[in-house]
Amino acid sequence: MRILSVIRQVLDAEENVRIAADRVDLASSKLVIDSMDEYGVEEALRLREKLPDVEVIVMAVGPERAEAGLRTALALGADRAILVETSEALDVIAVSSVVAQVAQREQADLVLCGGQQADWDCQGLGAAVAERLNWPQSTWTTKLAIEGSAVTGKHDVDDGTETFALSLPAVITTQQGLNEPRYPTLPNIMKAKKKELRRQPLESFSVTPRLKLLHAEVQVKERLRVMIDGKKDPAASATQLVDLLRNEARVLA
C-alpha cells in the first residue's frame, strides 16, 4: 500500500502576522508543519508499522522553503518526499488538482491531510482531492483502522460522532485525537538528509487558479478592556459586572 501524506508549512501560531503589498508576508516569519497535517504524517507512519509493504510519501505544494517541512517529515520516518514548487499562493481547489495528479502518478491508495489548514482556514482540500480522484472520504477523523482494503474509523460531525466503514482507495482528513505525533530524533534527522526529496515545478501539472487575492489586512477589533479587581471582594465585583452589562453594554435584561 502506498500512502500519500500532504503537509503545508504555515505560520507558527505564536508569530505575528505581517502584511506587505496587500498580502500576508511570510518571508521573515517562522514556519512549521501545520499541526493538523502532522496527525496525518503520524498516522501514515503508524499504519506502516502495523501493515506489510507500506510506503509513506509526503508531499507539499509551495515555495522552496517548504522543503524544510518535508525534511522534518522524512526525519519522522516518511520514505520519500515530493515538493511541487511554486511561489504562487494557490487556492484550495487549485492545490487539490496538484495533489490528485501526484496521487495518480504515484498510484497512492490512501491520501491523508489535515482537516483544516492554519493559513487558509479552509477545510476543503481533502474532499476536493477525493472528488477529483472519485474516491470516498472521511473528514475530521479521530480513529482509523485498515485491514486489507477495508477502512473503519470514527469521525466528528456537526452534532456528535459517527463510526464508518469504507474501502480503499480513499481520502482521510486528520485532526487532534487521532494520535500523538512523535518527535524527530537526531539520528533520524541525519538519515533524512539522504532520503529522496524530488522537486517538481508547478508547470509540470495542469492547474487553474480559481481565486485571486485582492487584499489582506489585519483587523483588530477595539475592545473596551474594562478590568475589575475581583480578588478582594468577589461578590462586589460580580455585582459591578452585572450592572455594567445591564446598564452600559445593555446585553442583559
Place this chain on the structure above:
Amino acid sequence: MILIVAEQANGKLSKSTLEMVQAARDLARDLGSEAPVTVLVLGSGVAGVAAEAAKLADQVLVADLPALEHYDPELWSAAVAQIATEGETSLVLIGGGRAGREFSPRVAVKLDAALIEDAISLKVEQGSIVAERYSFLARVTERFQAVAPVVVVTLKPGSYPAASALPEPCEQFDVELNLPARRVQVTGRESVKSGRVSLTEAEMVVAGGRGVGTAEGFTELVEGLADQLGAAVGATRAVVDAGWRPYSEQVGQTGKTVQPKVYWAIGISGAVQHLSGMGKSKLIVAINRDADAPIFKVSDYGIVGDVKEIVPALIEKLRT
C-alpha cells in the same frame, strides 16, 4: 439563479439558511433579474422544511427521498451539482456547518467552480463575485475575487441577518435526481443532545477552560451560568482533551467558530487557537485569576479573580 442548499436540523430550517437567503437577496439585485433565489431542500420527510423555505425564496426545489434520509457528502454533492447545472446557476450557497464545509468542495470540483469557504461578505464587482473571509487563524481578513463562471460559497454563520418571510409563499417543485451509490457506510451514530440552544446559533455563549478546575467545576460554574443566562455552553481544547466535555462543545481552530453577541470566557487563558474560534464575538467578558492572561487583551469586561468565588456570586446576582 442563485441556488441555496437548505441547512436543516430536527425538521426545521437552520438559522444559517435564513442568513443565506438574505445574502442571496442582496446579491440578486446585482446579478440581475435572471437570478431568482432558489432553495434546494434535500432529505427524507422534509415537507415541513420545504414549506418553511417557500416563505423565503422565489422558488423551492424539493428532493424528498428515502435515500436522502442521512447526509452523505457524495450524494449531497451529486444532487447539488446536478441541480446547479440544470438551472444554469452562477452562484451556489451552502451552509457553513461541518456537512456543508465537507460536501461543498466536491460540488466546486464537479462544476469546475471557484470555492470560497466561510465567507463573511459577498459582493458583485464588474460581474464577478468578490468575497471577504478570515484566514491565518482568523487574524487576517482577506478579499478574494472568484475567477470562474460558477462560484460555490459556504457562508460563515452569523455573517448576515436572518431573512424575513415574504407575504406569499412561492411555488415548490419536486426534482428528480441521479444519485450515486453510497460508498461510506455509517455504522454508528452518537449525537450529543442538550436542552440548550445550539452553540453556533446562540446569541450568548458561556465557555470554560482549565481554570474551572475539574469536570464538576465545569458543570457547576459554566453550565450553571449558562442555564441562568439561557446561553449555549462552549469549552476549550484543553478541557475537551481532558475528557471533561464532549468535542461538540469545543470552540477554536479545531472546533467550532462562534460569534455571539456575548461570549463569556470562564477560566480561559486565551491561546491563539481558541481566539480564532471566538475572537469575532461582539462582546467578550472574561473571568480569570491571572491579570496577564491574553484573554483580557481581547475582552470588553474582565474580572481578575477566582472563578470559583466570582461565578457563583454572578449566578446569585442574576437570579435575583
